[in-house]
Amino acid sequence: MDYSEAANRISRKFASGGETPDVKKIEGKLKRLVDEFGVQPSEAERSVTNELAKEFNLPAPGFGTTAGSTGKNGGTEEKKIAEGVPGEWVTIEGKIVALAAPASPSIAQSGIIADESGAIRFVVWAKSNAPAMADGSWYRIESAVVDEYKGVANLKIHSGTTIKEITEDRSLIPTPTPIKDLRPGIGGIRAKFVQEWDASHERMLQSGLLGDETGTIKFVIWKEPGKEKLVPGAVYNIFYAQVDEFNGRLSLNLNAATILQEEGEIEVSGGEATMTGAIVHIAPGSGIIKRCPVEGCNRALSRQNYCPVHEIQPKFVYDLRIKGWLDDGEKTHNVLIQRDVVESLTGISLAQAQEIAENNPLGMDEVFIQMREKILGRYIQCSGREIDGRLLVNKCEKIAFSTAEHTALLNRAGGAPS
Amino acid sequence: MSTNATDMPARREGQFEREPARRVFAAELRECRYQFKDGEDEKSPTFVLLPSGERSNRIFIVGTLTEKTRQGEQNMFYRGRVVDPTGTFFVMAGSYQPEAMQQLAKIEPPQFVAVIGKASIYQKDPASAPLVSVRVESINVVDKETRDQWVLDTAKHTLDRVDAFTKEPTPDILKAKEQYPTIDPSLFRKIAYDALAQIKM
Structure with a gap:
């Protein structure tokens, strides 16, 4: 069997990356794998390529085990940034829109590069000896590798990559994405700062909720020199923010983003929703609860008055809430009902609940039981804002029996031929 | 502006979803095999x-x-x-559902009750007829109005299923046709009508 063709193919792959592997040596390795170890030729080609990639300290060039690697000459096609798929060698032209401090000494530069199709994070390895790129300039990057890091596509610039600065003046106007269409990676939105949350970590500068016509998303800005807080209620154009995913929920990290405040106004949908159904479950933690009195905390305390952040708080504040499931027979919705709505729905006021909790032998459990008896299995309609799959209910009413619906159903059941 | 939208999984994929509580009359549930x-x-x-061609893990019933x-x-x-206008549901709550058992223990019949539970099919021995019973997750005393609303709700869902049965077949409808060859779902239209007719105007 002749291995020179495959060996040349492998060699070319690395030649385009600036390395000059020994073709004879490659041929010998292939021969040994196939003849001596009975490895499939395509698999042998793959493993020799990976071995060389490791040797030259390059990410393994991606191609399938049986793929027609013969077709692509190193696979460095010119692409739009949005078209890059992990495992591919690409050549792109883009603008550096953000630079971040390298997270490790083996990284020379990292940041975000964008073209009109999208944006991608990039990493320049220190070993690559690549020229430093400047924020705001355009570059042509040849033979870089797209791979995946923490589930997000990433562009790796290694020693085989050629970087050329593009001097002509090009404009780049990014288009915002509706919040509901955001995906992990890099994204831009036009949104209103609808809710500010308390920083849950000392390194956190600000966190809260951004909203547009299609939904809302959590954001965070970490403390870093030069970072400024957003103004609640203001509208922003935010570009090249990092969209992270955690437990299936998305959030925006704005540290590397370009943020421009504007004058406009946005009708934030905030996921306004109304749902009708029967209450099929009341979850533990419903009824009367104690909350942490520390300014801005308000967390629910444990039975022993323990706040996860501020420890024992004997001067807690009472509150009412119901966490439950509203079911329409097709889908079950998680609902969180706040105090005033709980009061009108159950007919038990906070003062009455407190009186029960403090004087009944079952204490707070008795409030839970009484509230459950009043609403479990009842048909109600809830309105509020839906955030992360949970309806925060601010209006709620019991549904009355409808004679009109009764008549309509009788007609429907009796009307059709059986 | 996402970098490779096509490769990313759907946004809510993998997240826990609670099974909905289906609405079904006793006369239909009794036929499940x-x-x-x-x-x-x-x-x-x-x-x-x-x-009628739908899978049910959890059910919601209101009856006496x-x-x-x-x-x-x-x-x-x-x-x-628990009796509805079309027949009887057999419910049970054991020591594995202590909450439900205590709730049931407290209720003195007759009373209107709402039950959320899971149906399963039992057979005492191969010779006896299978029995569909409902393992209670929650049971609570309700009023007559809630019972009447449930009859409307259940009639509506039953009619929806019967209507869907003759249209585009879903995998569950095909399975139902295979598993229950002798049952004509239009029977449940009649049952729904009778149940509705029992509510006094």
């Missing part, structure tokens, strides 16, 4: 296939608790009968 598991996992939900009996010594449990 086929139950199955969705997936290989030990914790995969078990479904009972309704003859007419009878309640305590059984067993070591493994005590409660059995009850």
